[in-house]
Amino acid sequence: MFTALTLSLLMLPLLVIPIQARTFDVPTVSVPAGPFIQGSDREEREAAYRLDEAAYGHSVTRKNKWYESEPARKPVDLPAFHIMRTPVTNALYARFVKSTGHRVPDVDQKTWQGYRLVHPFERTRQFAWLEGKVPSGRDRHPVVMVSHADAQAFAKWLSEQTGKQWSLPTEQQWEKAARGPDGNRFPWGNAFNPDLLNSHDKGPFTTMPVGSFADGASPYGLLDAAGQVFEWTSTPASAQRSIVKGGSWDDKGCGVCRPAARHSRPDSIKHILVGFRLVHMRLTAN
Numbered sequence: 001m002f003t004a005l006t007l008s009l010l011m012l013p014l015l016v017i018p019i020q021a022r023t024f025d026v027p028t029v030s031v032p033a034g035p036f037i038q039g040s041d042r043e044e045r046e047a048a049y050r051l052d053e054a055a056y057g058h059s060v061t062r063k064n065k066w067y068e069s070e071p072a073r074k075p076v077d078l079p080a081f082h083i084m085r086t087p088v089t090n091a092l093y094a095r096f097v098k099s100t101g102h103r104v105p106d107v108d109q110k111t112w113q114g115y116r117l118v119h120p121f122e123r124t125r126q127f128a129w130l131e132g133k134v135p136s137g138r139d140r141h142p143v144v145m146v147s148h149a150d151a152q153a154f155a156k157w158l159s160e161q162t163g164k165q166w167s168l169p170t171e172q173q174w175e176k177a178a179r180g181p182d183g184n185r186f187p188w189g190n191a192f193n194p195d196l197l198n199s200h201d202k203g204p205f206t207t208m209p210v211g212s213f214a215d216g217a218s219p220y221g222l223l224d225a226a227g228q229v230f231e232w233t234s235t236p237a238s239a240q241r242s243i244v245k246g247g248s249w250d251d252k253g254c255g256v257c258r259p260a261a262r263h264s265r266p267d268s269i270k271h272i273l274v275g276f277r278l279v280h281m282r283l284t285a286n
Contacts, residue, residue, distance in 0.1 A: 024158075024161060024162050026084060026092070026158070026162070027084070027085040027086070028082040028083060028084055028085055028280075029082070029083060029085050029177065029220045029221040029222050030080070030082055030220070031078075031080060031081050031082070031083060031173070031176060031177050031220050032080050033077075033078065033079050033080040034077065034078070034181065035075040035076060035077045035078075035181065036075070036076060036078065036175075036176040036179070036180065036181040036182075036183070037073055037074070037075060037076075037179075037181070037182060037183025038071060038073070038074060038075075038076045038172060038175055038176070038183070038260070039070050039071035039072050039073045039074060039183075039260055040067065040070045040071075040072075040073060040185075040258070040260040041072065041073045044073075044185055044258070044260065045067045045068070045070065047185070047255075048061075048067050048253075048255030048256075048258060048261070049061060049062040049067065049255060051192055051253040051254065051255045052253040052254075052255045052256075054253070055201065055252040055253035055254070056252065056253065061253075061255060061256075066255070066256065066261075066263070067255060067260075067261060069262060069263070070260050070261065070262060073183060076172055076176075078172060078173060078176055079281065080281070081169075081173055081279050081280065081281050082279060082280050082281075083169060083173065083174075083177045083222065083277060083278070083279045084277035084278055084279070085211070085221065085222060085223055086142070086210035086211050086223050086224050086277065087142035087143070087210055087224055087228065087229055087231060087275045087276060087277045088142065088143050088151075088154065088275060088276055088277055088278070089139065089140050089141065089142060089143060089210055090105075090129075090134040090135070090138050090139055090140075090141055090142075090143045091134065091139040091140060092143075093105070093143040093146070093154065094134050094139075096153075096154050096157050096158070097132070099157065099161075100153075100157055102150070102153055102154075102157075103150070104129035104132050105127065105128065105129050105143055105144060105145035105146055105150075105270065106128040106129055106130075106145060106270075107124060107128070107145055107270045109121045111270075112124060115269060115271070117271070119250075119272060123272065124145065124272050126206060127144050127145055127207070127272050128145065138207070140209040140210055141207040141208065141209060141210070142207055142210055142224070142228060142229045142275040143275055143276075144207065144229055144271065144272050144273065144274060144275050145270040145271065145272060145274075146232075146270060146274070146275065146276065147267060147268050147269065147270050148168075148232050148242050148267035148268070149267065149268075150270075151168055151232050151276040151278075152167075152168065154276075154278075155167050155168060155278050158278065164280045165280050165281065166278040166279070166280050167234060167278060167279060167280070168232055168233055168234040168276060168278060168279070169233055169234065169277070169278070169279040170233060170234050170235050171233045171235035171243045171245065171262065172235075173233075173279055174231065174233050174245050174246075174259075175245065175259045175260065177218060177220055177222045177225070178218050178222055178225035178226070178245070178246070178259035179218060179219075179225075179259035179260070180218055180219030180220060181219070182219075183260075184218075184219070184259075185258050185259075185260070186226055186257070186258060186259070187216055187217060187218035187219075187222065187225045187226050187259065188215065188216050188217065188218070192253075192254060192257075193216075194252075194254075195215075196213050196215055196216030196226070197213055197216050197224075197226040197227030197228065197247075197254070197257060198212065198213065198224070198227040198228045198249050199226075199227040199247065199248075199249060199251055199252055199253075199254045199257060200249065200250055200251055200252035201252040201253070201254065204249075205249060205250070206249055207228065207229065207249055208228065208249070210223065210224055210228070211223045211224065212224075213227075224246075225246055225259065226246060226247050226254065226257040226258070226259070227246070227247050227248060227249060227251065227254065227257050228246070228247075228248065228249060228275075229246065229248050229249070229273055229274060229275040230244040230245065230246050230247065230248050230265075230271075230273050230274045230275070231244060231245055231246045231274070231275055231276050231277055232244055232274065232275075232276040233245060237264030238264065240266060240267050240268070241264040241265065241266055241267060242264060242265065242267055243262050243263070243264050244262075244263065244264065244265050244274055245259065245261070245262060246259075247261070248273040248274075249273070250273055
């Protein structure tokens with residue numbers, strides 16, 4: 001026969017923590033408090049333009065001054081934080097969609113053509129969640145075709161599930177995690193190496209499973225911080241536009257894959273080159 005005390009003890013686990021909060025394994029890396037070197041100097045930007053010119057055989061990035069918006073190299077002090085080791089995968093995003101009924105990553109042809117991008121609509125189909133399902137064989141690939149609002153909705157949901165306050169990283173947080181404290185030009189060092197990232201230099205001209213380039217890790221252990229997909233940040237560029245960082249599988253050279261490189265995209269765009277990862281502030285030693 002159950003006593004009142006026994007019944008209360010049996011019910012206690014349901015009152016302490018949601019079951020969902022115990023089922024998440026979101027690998028992160030720890031970025032300690034302190035300064036890092038943000039931005040670039042003239043020498044780094046010139047080297048980036050030369051990489052692009054050698055890869056593409058033209059000077060479009062130089063003529064269009066792609067890298068001139070990068071701030072001058074300077075030390076920036078940040079509090080400690082945790083950041084996801086890799087971009088959010090289709091598999092993890094699928095849990096969010098199943099839990100909330102949020103729209104799946106996709107875009108219709110009219111909307112895509114309205115973006116005026118060089119990629120034909122047909123190229124988006126390999127990334128689209130047809131009939132609401134993750135594309136076959138792409139569970140461990142980074143999720144793409146998610147807007148800035150989609151990424152924020154995912155962050156809100158993950159916060160509720162885990163009890164941690166997840167958010168998109170600021171541009172400075174992302175850059176520090178990607179290049180380390182000393183201002184490396186690339187996550188792995190100062191020389192470009194096409195063997196250390198998913199870029200158009202060696203293919204496959206599409207996304208790959210996250211974490212495929214362990215040797216391309218940043219000093220803090222961040223993976224896929226160059227190439228693979230650009231990533232949303234919480235840093236606004238102008239009204240309804242936000243900074244993206246990191247380069248993509250479509251880029252070669254790869255001047256735009258440097259952590260200092262930056263440009264913006266409309267918050268509403270659902271691009272095959274853009275995904276995201278999240279951060280939370282480090283409140284404990286864990």
